[in-house]
Amino acid sequence: MTATGIERKVRQHENDISAIYTMIADIHNTQGRHTNRFNELTEDVEALGERMSSIETRMTSLEGKIDPLEGKIDEVLDLLKR
DSSP states (O other), X not given: OOHHHHHHHHHHHHHHHHHHHHHHHHHHHHXXXXXXXXXXXXXXXXXXXXXXXXXXXXXXXXXXXHHHHHHXXXXXXXXXXX
16 A cells, blocks of 8 residues: 555544544433433423322312212112102
8 A cells, every 4th residue: 555545544443433533422421411301301201290299199188078979878778759
């Protein structure tokens, strides 16, 4: 290989290496953005879990109030059927 060919090959390798580092930097930045977004989503899901827990508590409370009403309605229906 001639000196010119070697120089050309070295420049090509330098360009390739530079392009690879640029791609790695882009990938690193993208991964950083994804990590931030995943953290945000995790917070959102945790907040939804807390809210669901609160709703379940309220539903249980409502069930406790409805059960006695069902008994009373059954009594009223029995009275009406007489």
